Amino acid sequence: MQPATLEQLDTPALVLDQRRMDANILRMRERAAALGVVLRPHLKTCKSVDVALRMVQAGDPVTVSTLREAEYFAAAGFTDIFYAVAIAPDKLGRVAALQQAGTRVLLAVDSFEAARRIGLAGQRLGVRFEALVEIDSGDGRSGIAADAPGLQDIAAALADGASLAGVFTHGGHSYGGRSPEQHADVAEQERAAVTAAAGRLREAGHACPIVSLGSTPSVVHARSLEGVTEVRAGVYVFFDLFQAGIGSCTRDDIALGVLATVIGNHPERGQVVIDAGALALSKDISTRALGEAGDCGYGLVADADTGVVLNDLYVHGVSQEHGIIRSRGAIEHAAFPIGRRLLVLPNHACLTAAAYDRYHVVAGTGAIEAVWPRVNGW
Amino acid sequence: MQPATLEQLDTPALVLDQRRMDANILRMRERAAALGVVLRPHLKTCKSVDVALRMVQAGDPVTVSTLREAEYFAAAGFTDIFYAVAIAPDKLGRVAALQQAGTRVLLAVDSFEAARRIGLAGQRLGVRFEALVEIDSGDGRSGIAADAPGLQDIAAALADGASLAGVFTHGGHSYGGRSPEQHADVAEQERAAVTAAAGRLREAGHACPIVSLGSTPSVVHARSLEGVTEVRAGVYVFFDLFQAGIGSCTRDDIALGVLATVIGNHPERGQVVIDAGALALSKDISTRALGEAGDCGYGLVADADTGVVLNDLYVHGVSQEHGIIRSRGAIEHAAFPIGRRLLVLPNHACLTAAAYDRYHVVAGTGAIEAVWPRVNGW
Numbered sequence: 001m002q003p004a005t006l007e008q009l010d011t012p013a014l015v016l017d018q019r020r021m022d023a024n025i026l027r028m029r030e031r032a033a034a035l036g037v038v039l040r041p042h043l044k045t046c047k048s049v050d051v052a053l054r055m056v057q058a059g060d061p062v063t064v065s066t067l068r069e070a071e072y073f074a075a076a077g078f079t080d081i082f083y084a085v086a087i088a089p090d091k092l093g094r095v096a097a098l099q100q101a102g103t104r105v106l107l108a109v110d111s112f113e114a115a116r117r118i119g120l121a122g123q124r125l126g127v128r129f130e131a132l133v134e135i136d137s138g139d140g141r142s143g144i145a146a147d148a149p150g151l152q153d154i155a156a157a158l159a160d161g162a163s164l165a166g167v168f169t170h171g172g173h174s175y176g177g178r179s180p181e182q183h184a185d186v187a188e189q190e191r192a193a194v195t196a197a198a199g200r201l202r203e204a205g206h207a208c209p210i211v212s213l214g215s216t217p218s219v220v221h222a223r224s225l226e227g228v229t230e231v232r233a234g235v236y237v238f239f240d241l242f243q244a245g246i247g248s249c250t251r252d253d254i255a256l257g258v259l260a261t262v263i264g265n266h267p268e269r270g271q272v273v274i275d276a277g278a279l280a281l282s283k284d285i286s287t288r289a290l291g292e293a294g295d296c297g298y299g300l301v302a303d304a305d306t307g308v309v310l311n312d313l314y315v316h317g318v319s320q321e322h323g324i325i326r327s328r329g330a331i332e333h334a335a336f337p338i339g340r341r342l343l344v345l346p347n348h349a350c351l352t353a354a355a356y357d358r359y360h361v362v363a364g365t366g367a368i369e370a371v372w373p374r375v376n377g378w
Numbered sequence: 379m380q381p382a383t384l385e386q387l388d389t390p391a392l393v394l395d396q397r398r399m400d401a402n403i404l405r406m407r408e409r410a411a412a413l414g415v416v417l418r419p420h421l422k423t424c425k426s427v428d429v430a431l432r433m434v435q436a437g438d439p440v441t442v443s444t445l446r447e448a449e450y451f452a453a454a455g456f457t458d459i460f461y462a463v464a465i466a467p468d469k470l471g472r473v474a475a476l477q478q479a480g481t482r483v484l485l486a487v488d489s490f491e492a493a494r495r496i497g498l499a500g501q502r503l504g505v506r507f508e509a510l511v512e513i514d515s516g517d518g519r520s521g522i523a524a525d526a527p528g529l530q531d532i533a534a535a536l537a538d539g540a541s542l543a544g545v546f547t548h549g550g551h552s553y554g555g556r557s558p559e560q561h562a563d564v565a566e567q568e569r570a571a572v573t574a575a576a577g578r579l580r581e582a583g584h585a586c587p588i589v590s591l592g593s594t595p596s597v598v599h600a601r602s603l604e605g606v607t608e609v610r611a612g613v614y615v616f617f618d619l620f621q622a623g624i625g626s627c628t629r630d631d632i633a634l635g636v637l638a639t640v641i642g643n644h645p646e647r648g649q650v651v652i653d654a655g656a657l658a659l660s661k662d663i664s665t666r667a668l669g670e671a672g673d674c675g676y677g678l679v680a681d682a683d684t685g686v687v688l689n690d691l692y693v694h695g696v697s698q699e700h701g702i703i704r705s706r707g708a709i710e711h712a713a714f715p716i717g718r719r720l721l722v723l724p725n726h727a728c729l730t731a732a733a734y735d736r737y738h739v740v741a742g743t744g745a746i747e748a749v750w751p752r753v754n755g756w
Binding site for chain 1: 388389390391443464466468469472488489519639640641642643647649651653658660662663697698699715716728729754
């Protein structure tokens with residue numbers, strides 16, 4: 001028998017507030033429209049068809065981070081999928097199978113060697129792969145500089161056996177920003193990099209139809225995206241404490257939480273223990289970078305019924321299945337009897353959600369409105 | 379078609395070296411025998427029946443960290459299972475179902491309130507629960523002090539509606555030790571705490587048959603376990619970089635790795651990129667606590683064919699599906715072409731393994747000898 005209410009749900013469990021999520025989705029859609037660009041949402045955060053179909057329609061462009069996501073969303077009718085991680089050549093057979101079944105799959109490439117292997121594999125497999133060249137706009141993770149001498153060679157190698165669909169960048173360094181101005185500056189670095197790269201490629205005779213950038217903070221705060229055709233963002237669908245900490249949202253926008261139960265209460269050491277630890281919350285401590293005022297430990301603690309954050313409480317430590325709650329002030333221990341339910345807001349929604357195979361969807365009452373599966377793994 | 383060799387396996391994938399695992403299992407079995415105690419291995423690391431049946435026989439005592447593990451191992455014929463996390467009272471129905479199907483399930487309890495609720499639930503559900511009282515021997519996570527006034531009340535509350543099976547402690551603070559002497563000291567703290575608590579309970583008329591302690595470092599290094607009946611340890615089955623760093627094993631004992639593929643190679647920034655990031659490796663950075671010499675970033679990098687660690691290479695950074703490899707010296711970039719397979723040794727085996735639903739078992743050749751499923755979630 002499926003649990004009908006949060007009260008009946010065994011913990012830890014992943015809870016999704018549909019009203020907050022819907023508001024986040026609407027806001028980002030309006031944002032992209034105001035910027036005059038296509039929104040190609042990144043589905044690596046939700047990994048759920050039920051969530052994705054509230055973000056876009058199945059024919060709309062989307063982004064994924066694994067081929068398993070690509071296969072899962074393609075099976076659900078999504079037909080324009082950008083796999084935004086440079087592809088390992090051995091995986092091209094899976095991409096070919098998707099294309100042959102009618103799904104457009106855009107690949108990411110940032111080296112001549114990969115471009116050459118994509119072209120050769122396409123000839124061998126009888127498909128014409130499409131790829132975007134990745135440009136590094138300052139993040140320093142992947143991609144080549146917009147003015148790199150090798151750009152033309154990659155494009156030429158791609159155009160030879162495959163199709164050059166455009167250029168993209170990911171402004172991951174926007175996560176280092178702490179103000180709207182800094183995020184807007186990163187967005188401008190992204191814009192400048194991809195439009196410069198697109199310009200070079202067009203001068204060399206390539207059409208370069210797609211000019212793509214993104215990260216949630218840069219899309220939220222960009223001043224202008226002139227020359228850009230589409231934006232990618234993912235975590236906005238749920239938001240989290242890190243995004244609230246850097247100003248992409250407020251804490252009241254966070255739609256995702258981990259339902260946990262008090263299993264220990266220790267006034268002698270000022271700690272309350274919950275049954276949500278490193279696996280249930282993840283070991284992400286990204287908010288530590290926000291300084292003492294922004295550090296949320298392994299998550300903040302809210303009342304399970306109201307969703308209201310309980311002042312000063314945070315998950316101080318985790319072991320595999322234990323979470324240790326402390327307070328920056330003093331814990332009123334009598335308020336946390338064994339068995340009380342709490343909701344932990346995550347530092348990083350993408351990583352916390354990855355431990356679960358489903359969302360329990362709520363809408364302001366204790367009732368579970370729906371259970372939505374997720375696709376994990378590779 | 380199942381991949382027959384590592385070469386055919388899509389990455390990232392979890393690879394288990396059976397020879398190393400078998401040697402780790404044998405060594406711990408001999409260690410427990412030498413200490414004169416029963417080994418009740420913790421199966422939270424492996425979460426696999428195939429692995430567990432190499433550690434013990436199905437009737438032997440084992441430890442788990444979730445009720446899903448308990449249910450999974452019970453279904454495979456395990457009949458003596460200690461669920462070593464203080465139980466949320468709402469979960470007692472699942473425990474009762476296991477007991478009624480013939481599995482002995484030992485519970486953990488560290489408060490009067492929980493003991494009382496276990497007793498009441500047992501009466502309501504028609505079963506007699508068995509529980510061990512958790513003693514804090516210095517870790518400060520859960521449990522009560524061996525000399526806590528409340529110990530007798532918890533025992534009495536348990537003995538009323540349930541059965542007091544004994545006492546246990548987890549010397550998690552052994553992870554703070556950096557030498558065999560320090561680990562042995564923690565083991566002695568554990569021993570002193572549980573035997574003192576057992577003594578108090580026996581004086582009060584309780585039999586207290588089980589006196590249990592453990593953590594891998596304390597069991598590896600304990601000088602004497604007089605008065606202790608059983609030890610619990612889990613990560614020893616695979617070991618990891620953190621355990622090697624604190625002296626529980628050597629790096630050559632590490633049986634678990636993540637197979638990854640080079641997807642980017644950037645001499646201009648001294649980085650190689652692999653398709654194993656935060657989800658594939660976990661965000662555990664426990665080795666950072668070992669100082670500069672012991673810090674392994676998000677994992678060390680080995681040759682996929684030989685398993686030999688490539689000197690000075692480590693995973694410097696991760697995003698969701700990207701791992702950034704750097705060197706403490708200089709990377710020979712030509713040696714890392716796009717498509718090369720690498721093996722990443724994990725900081726913390728329990729957390730890394732949790733992202734995967736199966737092990738690919740190897741034994742010194744590139745052949746996949748077996749595929750063993752894991753049970754994740756709750």
